[in-house]
Amino acid sequence: MYRSLSLYPTSADPERVAEVVEDTAEAFKQSPGFRSFTTSVDALLGPGAREGQVARVVTVDFDALDDALLALKAESFQETRAASEALGATHFLFECRDV
DSSP states (O other): OOOEEEEETSSSSSHHHHHHHHHHHHHHTTTTTTTEEEESSOOOOOOOGGGOOEEEEEEEEESSHHHHHHHOOOOOHHHHHHHHHHTTTTEEEEEEOOO
């Protein structure tokens, strides 16, 4: 399984972040190999949240690397991708497994 992890900074407009998150969910849910899409709700908690640099966390799971790359490179997603990057989001893609 491959997971996309996106961290949206507190400096980004929360309403615009919400729009981009919804647009991303809509695009990815139509992609082959899509498994799940989750987003944080309200304030982040824990030691990593103390500095207050991240306001929103989004995770998306895909069956395989090819599925994730297909979704991320889809022409229909590029405008949303650019909007996410313009907001200063940090994105990761990695393989994961249950332990």
